[in-house]
Structure formats: structure tokens, C-alpha cells
Amino acid sequence: xxxxxxxxxxxxxxxxxxxxxxxxxxxxxxxxxxxxxxxxxxxxxxxxxxxxxxxxxxxxxxxxxxxxxxxxxxxxxxxxxxxxxxxxxxxxxxxxxxxxxxxxxxxxxxxxxxxxxxxxxxxxxxxxxxxxxxxxxxxxxxxxxxxxxxxxxxxxxxxxxxxxxxxxxxxxxxxxxxxxxxxxxxxxxxxxxxxxxxxxxxxxxxxxxxxxxxxxxxxxxxxxxxxxxxxxxxxxxxxxxxxxxxxxxxxxxxxxxxxxxxxxxxxxxxxxxxxxxxxxxxxxxxxxxxxxxxxxxxxxxxxxxxxxxxxxxxxxxxxxxxxxxxxxxxxxxxxxxxxxxxxxxxxxxxxxxxxxxxxxxxxxxxxxxxxxxxxxxxxxxxxxxxxxxxxxxxxxxxx
Amino acid sequence: xxxxxxxxxxxxxxxxxxxxxxxxxxxxxxxxxxxxxxxxxxxxxxxxxxxxxxxxxxxxxxxxxxxxxxxxxxxxxxxxxxxxxxxxxxxxxxxxxxxxxxxxxxxxxxxxxxxxxxxxxxxxxxxxxxxxxxxxxxxxxxxxxxxxxxxxxxxxxxxxxxxxxxxxxxxxxxxxxxxxxxxxxxxxxxxxxxxxxxxxxxxxxxxxxxxxxxxxxxxxxxxxxxxxxxxxxxxxxxxxxxxxxxxxxxxxxxxxxxxxxxxxxxxxxxxxxxxxxxxxxxxxxxxxxxxxxxxxxxxxxxxxxxxxxxxxxxxxxxxxxxxxxxxxxxxxxxxxxxxxxxxxxxxxxxxxxxxxxxxxxxxxxxxxxxxxxxxxxxxxxxxxxxxxxxxxxxxxxxx
Numbered sequence: 001x002x003x004x005x006x007x008x009x010x011x012x013x014x015x016x017x018x019x020x021x022x023x024x025x026x027x028x029x030x031x032x033x034x035x036x037x038x039x040x041x042x043x044x045x046x047x048x049x050x051x052x053x054x055x056x057x058x059x060x061x062x063x064x065x066x067x068x069x070x071x072x073x074x075x076x077x078x079x080x081x082x083x084x085x086x087x088x089x090x091x092x093x094x095x096x097x098x099x100x101x102x103x104x105x106x107x108x109x110x111x112x113x114x115x116x117x118x119x120x121x122x123x124x125x126x127x128x129x130x131x132x133x134x135x136x137x138x139x140x141x142x143x144x145x146x147x148x149x150x151x152x153x154x155x156x157x158x159x160x161x162x163x164x165x166x167x168x169x170x171x172x173x174x175x176x177x178x179x180x181x182x183x184x185x186x187x188x189x190x191x192x193x194x195x196x197x198x199x200x201x202x203x204x205x206x207x208x209x210x211x212x213x214x215x216x217x218x219x220x221x222x223x224x225x226x227x228x229x230x231x232x233x234x235x236x237x238x239x240x241x242x243x244x245x246x247x248x249x250x251x252x253x254x255x256x257x258x259x260x261x262x263x264x265x266x267x268x269x270x271x272x273x274x275x276x277x278x279x280x281x282x283x284x285x286x287x288x289x290x291x292x293x294x295x296x297x298x299x300x301x302x303x304x305x306x307x308x309x310x311x312x313x314x315x316x317x318x319x320x321x322x323x324x325x326x327x328x329x330x331x332x333x334x335x336x337x338x339x340x341x342x343x344x345x346x347x348x349x350x351x352x353x354x355x356x357x358x359x360x361x362x363x364x365x366x367x368x369x370x371x372x373x374x375x376x377x378x379x380x381x382x383x384x385x386x387x388x389x390x391x392x393x394x395x396x397x398x399x
Numbered sequence: 400x401x402x403x404x405x406x407x408x409x410x411x412x413x414x415x416x417x418x419x420x421x422x423x424x425x426x427x428x429x430x431x432x433x434x435x436x437x438x439x440x441x442x443x444x445x446x447x448x449x450x451x452x453x454x455x456x457x458x459x460x461x462x463x464x465x466x467x468x469x470x471x472x473x474x475x476x477x478x479x480x481x482x483x484x485x486x487x488x489x490x491x492x493x494x495x496x497x498x499x500x501x502x503x504x505x506x507x508x509x510x511x512x513x514x515x516x517x518x519x520x521x522x523x524x525x526x527x528x529x530x531x532x533x534x535x536x537x538x539x540x541x542x543x544x545x546x547x548x549x550x551x552x553x554x555x556x557x558x559x560x561x562x563x564x565x566x567x568x569x570x571x572x573x574x575x576x577x578x579x580x581x582x583x584x585x586x587x588x589x590x591x592x593x594x595x596x597x598x599x600x601x602x603x604x605x606x607x608x609x610x611x612x613x614x615x616x617x618x619x620x621x622x623x624x625x626x627x628x629x630x631x632x633x634x635x636x637x638x639x640x641x642x643x644x645x646x647x648x649x650x651x652x653x654x655x656x657x658x659x660x661x662x663x664x665x666x667x668x669x670x671x672x673x674x675x676x677x678x679x680x681x682x683x684x685x686x687x688x689x690x691x692x693x694x695x696x697x698x699x700x701x702x703x704x705x706x707x708x709x710x711x712x713x714x715x716x717x718x719x720x721x722x723x724x725x726x727x728x729x730x731x732x733x734x735x736x737x738x739x740x741x742x743x744x745x746x747x748x749x750x751x752x753x754x755x756x757x758x759x760x761x762x763x764x765x766x767x768x769x770x771x772x773x774x775x776x777x778x779x780x781x782x783x784x785x786x787x788x789x790x791x792x793x794x795x796x797x798x
Contacts, residue, residue: 016571018564041797055797065793072789074567081572099797165417165700168473172415172444173480177696271670271693294670296692297576301564304787305703388703390471394464398440398454398498 005036006102011043012075013108017151019314020137023107025070026318046080050092073301089122109138113355120331133321134333139300142186142358147338153310153383156192163196167203174232175289180274183238191372193236203234212369214241220284307385320346342382404435405501410442411474412507416550418713419536422506424469425717445479449491472700488521508537512754519730532720533732538699541585541757546737552709552782555591562595566602573631574688579673582637590771592635602633610760611768613640619683706784719745741781
């Protein structure tokens with residue numbers, strides 16, 4: 001086993017999660033056990049901080065402060081949407097060499113894995129010795145190879161608790177309620193709303209994800225049918241739902257389509273999709289009380305809604321990452337595999353296996369274009385963890 | 400003391416809260432102690448259920464089920480926005496007389512108090528013996544005479560925890576973040592976002608409520624100033640903010656202005672105000688990353704975010720209501736008064752004192768048009784209760 005005496009650098013990329021700092025903290029704690037680690041640095045705002053040599057010294061942060069940060073949502077080091085090319089990477093290596101950085105941990109989603117892959121390739125090309133480990137996180141749960149990803153479970157818990165509440169709210173003041181959930185290409189998070197459903201008459205009654213074509217006429221027909229049956233209807237919709245041509249419904253609407261650095265259309269941080277869907281239901285069904293909420297950033301950053309399993313696994317992927325990085329001259333992505341009900345283990349796979357592409361919900365997780373299956377419920381339940389107990393009055397109607 | 404042998408009827412009105420069922424449950428539990436109460440009925444969907452004789456028998460609901468319901472957000476009996484006139488009331492009395500209802504408890508906001516007042520006046524006119532007790536609830540916290548109202552504390556806790564999270568999210572991926580909070584005329588809930596602020600640089604940096612004129616130019620100027628100082632800006636805005644003429648900013652926008660039965664413009668369940676504010680900031684400042692969330696119904700119905708103080712007081716107002724109703728031929732509204740730091744007591748006041756009008760934030764709760772005062776923080780802190788501990792990394796920048 002070759003020991004590499006060098007500094008370690010940690011960065012966080014992409015959208016924050018409720019537990020991403022658990023991974024950051026466990027990497028720091030674990031790295032401190034190895035004498036060959038000279039210093040532990042954190043890069044401010046992901047790869048952009050490397051290019052700019054904007055580093056924080058994490059070596060001597062107190063355990064008390066680390067534990068506080070671990071329980072704080074959002075990326076404590078700051079994040080970025082930058083995706084480096086060869087020129088960008090070259091600038092990063094200049095900084096890395098200057099600071100003798102030999103270990104690079106990036107906590108991120110598939111864009112993060114792509115960054116790791118690019119950095120790793122470029123490092124090899126220029127003969128720069130760097131151990132690059134990608135640590136998974138994303139509320140979208142769309143990383144290849146992984147059974148699921150840290151961050152998803154807590155977001156799923158938030159979405160479930162939100163729909164538990166709005167289901168009762170909608171029963172109290174009946175009408176149509178539409179909740180727009182994050183998810184550009186994968187519907188896992190939107191589908192997690194199913195955990196709110198306790199009985200047949202409970203919402204969500206309809207669930208629309210990007211995996212299925214969103215047909216406006218079917219949507220209106222289905223809402224009407226549920227409304228006629230229960231006097232109300234609760235709908236969960238992914239922000240990324242697409243039409244027959246695969247074009248996001250939201251894109252058709254945005255007067256000014258805003259793109260982020262990865263070429264993605266902005267879907268979050270606007271209520272436009274929800275308002276369109278509500279207007280459509282109102283005008284085509286005549287139902288007067290139609291309400292919509294776009295859950296937005298609360299899904300990934302709300303304080304006080306964390307799945308314990310998720311927090312534990314987010315911490316564990318950090319430990320695993322360090323273990324792999326210190327075991328020899330390796331690069332790779334830490335992945336979570338499900339081995340039982342409920343059991344998992346961790347592996348290190350090639351960066352290219354996780355980078356560039358994303359995962360969608362498999363066909364077995366659906367029973368129709370607007371409803372998920374029992375298989376999905378069994379899949380998601382242990383990830384979201386225990387939910388608060390709520391219920392209806394058990395009463396007899398007076399004759 | 401005159402004992403009235405009759406049935407008791409409970410109804411819930413207006414927007415649900417996270418703890419409104421605590422009051423319902425305590426009224427039921429307390430009523431069961433009095434032998435003169437023949438039966439305990441619940442009206443489905445508030446006063447509309449009385450007119451339609453749509454009653455539930457709550458007399459023998461198990462304690463276990465009651466406790467489950469107490470911990471469930473939203474009105475378990477169903478709610479309504481109906482505001483009865485004389486004809487409507489006459490129809491209600493027909494039903495009430497038929498069922499020998501002598502006690503009427505309505506858990507509601509100021510519209511609920513108005514309903515109680517009207518029903519009470521009409522009952523007196525037609526010589527119908529009815530003890531009418533209004534039990535306070537509203538997340539808006541806008542009831543006259545009351546120091547605060549059950550439901551507000553939990554909603555304030557939700558708003559605080561939401562802003563705690565988005566503050567860190569916004570620090571991680573800097574830009575302008577606007578959170579639109581419920582509140583038609585009163586800014587208490589929006590102002591509660593201040594509980595998220597731990598240090599000077601933390602958001603919310605700006606807080607806009609309906610008590611102050613919302614000047615778009617000042618808003619844009621202030622956002623720009625904060626953004627230049629901190630590289631980011633977090634804003635809390637009430638849905639009911641108004642312009643110089645007192646017209647809601649949202650009203651000017653809504654192509655189709657939808658009114659509810661109380662003549663109020665629909666402000667919730669749409670993202671229109673937030674999107675307008677975001678577009679305004681983008682176009683007038685040139686800041687590219689501007690995001691907005693409209694918190695919507697989650698504020699009042701999210702499962703798993705309850706202030707313990709709020710839950711306790713919501714239960715207590717129910718007990719008090721029964722105590723008053725059974726003490727003699729009285730009508731009135733139970734109110735909460737603050738007597739210490741933190742101590743309260745309960746009183747019964749005339750229905751007309753709480754009905755019809757609403758309360759706004761007093762001038763001492765502001766230090767400017769866009770920021771609340773220390774006095775407000777001291778006021779709201781005990782109501783929202785304990786918040787999760789979160790924090791930043793304490794690190795040294797590498798030179």
C-alpha cells in the first residue's frame with residue numbers, strides 16, 4: 001500500500017441537501033486519523049474555489065462545531081454549478097500543486113461525479129498524482145449504480161409530511177390541490193408523496209413524474225374523476241413533467257427561459273408550472289377552488305425534518321470515501337447498494353459509471369401514468385424513516 | 400347557576416391550523432365531565448353543516464382516537480368560509496332546535512367570531528336559548544384583545560425553520576431569495592422569519608409586511624444594497640403587502656381576481672406575487688440568480704412542526720371554553736392575555752370585541768419599513784418555542 005503524504009481537499013457541488021454536511025463532517029473526522037494527511041482544506045463554492053485558491057483550513061475545527069454543522073442543512077463550504085473544462089482543470093491543478101493536494105473529495109450528484117471524472121482524466125493526462133473520490137448526494141435520487149443517494153431520504157420525508165398535512169387541509173376545505181415537487185428528470189421525490197396516503201380516500205390521488213408523458217387532457221380527466229368521487233383531489237406533480245415530445249411542460253411557459261451553467265432550464269424558484277396547471281384545471285373543469293403550492297427550496301433545506309437513516313448513511317459514505325482514498329492509489333465513486341430489507345453496503349466504482357448520466361424510476365415502480373406501485377412504497381419507506389402518526393376522527397354520522 | 404340540559408355542538412371555521420384539533424379534542428374531553436350535556440355533536444364543515452343537519456356524534460369517540468386527532472393538523476370536522484346572514488341563521492336554528500342544541504362552540508378566527516356574534520344576536524332575537532362560545536385560532540395572529548392566538552406559534556415555528564434552512568441554502572448558492580409568507584392584513588407570521596437570523600449576515604435581511612406601504616423602488620434599492628454587502632439577500636414578504644393606495648400588490652397582477660365568500664381576494668395557492676417580485680428584482684438590478692418560494696399551505700398544515708407552547712394553549716382554550724359555557728347563561732370569546740415573561744391567562748370577553756375587525760402589528764414591532772424590532776423578537780420567541788440548533792463552520796481562511 002502506497003502512502004501519499006499530502007493535503008486533502010474537500011468540496012461540495014450542486015444543490016444542497018439536509019444531510020450533505022454529515023458527509024463533510026465524517027470525511028474531516030476520518031481524515032484526522034491518518035498521519036499522512038498534512039492538512040484538511042475545504043474549497044469555498046466547489047471547484048470554483050479551487051481555481052480561485054479560496055480555501056478554508058478545516059484541520060482544527062472543534063468536534064463540537066463539526067457536530068453542529070453536521071446537523072445543519074445546505075452545503076457548509078458553499079456550492080457551485082460550474083462544470084470545469086480542460087482549461088478550468090488546468091487552472092485547478094496549478095492551485096492544487098501549489099498547495100500539495102493529493103486527495104480530492106467532492107460531495108455531489110451526477111454533475112459532481114462528472115466533475116470528478118473530468119478532473120481525474122485531466123490529472124492523469126498531465127501526470128498529476130491525485131486521488132479523486134466522489135461522495136454521493138442528491139435529493140433527486142438519480143445517481144446510476146446507487147440504490148439510493150444521501151439527501152433523498154430526508155427530502156422524501158419532507159414531501160411525505162407536506163402531503164400528509166395538505167391531504168387533511170384539502171379534506172377540511174375541499175377542492176383541488178396541486179403540490180409541485182422538485183425533480184427534473186427523475187420522479188423519485190414526487191413519488192414519495194405516496195407515503196402520505198393512509199387510506200383509499202387520502203391524497204395524493206394522482207402522481208405525475210417526468211418518467212411518463214404528461215398529457216394535459218388525461219390529467220384534467222383524472223382530476224375530474226377523483227373530484228367527482230371524493231369531492232376533492234390532491235395531486236403531486238414533478239417540476240420536470242414533459243409532453244409527448246419530451247419537452248418540459250414548464251419550458252413551454254417560461255417567457256424568459258433561464259439556463260444554469262449546466263444548460264438546464266430553471267424549474268425551481270418559480271411558481272409558473274403550478275399556476276399553469278391550476279388555471280388549466282379551473283378553466284376545463286369548472287371547479288372553483290383549485291390551489292397550488294410549489295414546494296421549492298424547503299424540500300432540500302428545511303430545518304428539523306431529517307430522516308435518521310439518511311443522516312446515518314450520509315455520514316457513512318464520508319467515512320467510506322476516506323477509507324478508500326487512503327487504501328491506495330485509487331479513484332472512484334462511493335455507491336450504496338441494497339442487500340436486504342433493510343440492509344445496505346458500500347462499494348467504490350469507477351467514476352465513469354456514475355458520471356454524466358442519470359437514473360430514472362424503473363417501470364416496476366408504476367401501476368399507471370399517474371400512480372406508483374407497492375414496489376415503490378416498499379423501496380422508499382425505509383429511506384424516509386418513521387413519519388409522525390396522524391389520523392381521522394372515528395365517528396358515527398348522526399341520522 | 401342555571402343548568403341547561405341539552406346537547407353541545409362543536410364546529411371549526413376558516414383556515415385550518417396545526418393545532419386546531421387540540422382545541423376540538425379538549426372541548427370534547429371536558430364536556431364529557433358534565434352530566435347535563437346529553438350528547439356532543441360535531442358539525443361537518445362549520446356552519447354549513449348545521450344548516451344541512453350534517454352532524455357527527457363525538458360523544459363516544461375513544462380517547463386514543465381523540466389523542467391521535469389532536470396531533471393531526473387541519474380541522475378534523477371540516478371547515479367552511481360561509482358567513483351566515485339572518486336567513487342562513489334561521490335555517491341553523493331550525494336544525495339546532497330539532498336536535499335540542501343548547502351549547503355551541505365555534506373554533507375560528509375573526510370571521511368565526513363574527514359568525515358567533517351573528518348567530519348569538521339572531522338566537523336572542525328569536526328567543527332561542529343558546530350559549531355561544533368562540534374559541535380562538537388563526538395562524539394570522541390577528542384577533543383583537545388576544546395577545547396571540549392558537550395556531551400562530553406553530554406556523555411561526557414553520558416559517559422560522561424554513562428561513563433557517565433557506566438562509567443556509569442561499570449562502571451556499573448565492574443570489575436573491577424571496578419567501579412569500581401567508582398574511583393578508585397582519586404581518587406577524589412573515590415577521591416571525593426573524594427567528595431564523597442568528598448573526599448580522601444571516602437572512603432574512605429584509606422583511607415586508609402589510610402594515611407598511613410596499614414601495615417597489617425602495618424594495619429594489621434595499622435588495623441591491625444587501626446584495627452588494629453580502630453577495631446575497633434573503634427576503635421575507637407577506638402575501639398581503641399593499642401599495643401606497645392600500646391596494647394589495649398581488650391584486651394588481653391577478654388577471655382573474657378570485658374572491659372567496661368573505662369578499663377576500665385569493666392570495667394563497669398561487670405563485671403570482673412571488674414571480675412578479677422576482678421578475679422585478681431581475682430586471683431592475685441585473686442580478687441573475689433570483690429565486691422565490693411561496694410557502695403556501697405547508698405553513699398551516701405541515702405535519703411534524705408544532706410549537707409545544709402552541710399545542711398546550713390550543714388545548715387549554717378548549718377547556719376554558721367549556722368551563723365558561725357550563726358556568727351559566729353566558730356567550731363570549733375566550734381570549735389569551737400575556738401576564739408575564741412568559742405567562743398568560745384566559746378570559747371570556749364579549750363576542751363583539753373579537754368579531755368583525757382584525758389586529759395588525761403595532762408600531763413598536765418595527766424598526767423600519769423592512770425590519771422588525773427586538774420587541775417583536777421578545778414577543779414571538781416564546782410562542783414559536785424551541786428551534787433546532789444549526790450553525791456555520793468556524794474556520795480560518797487559508798492564505
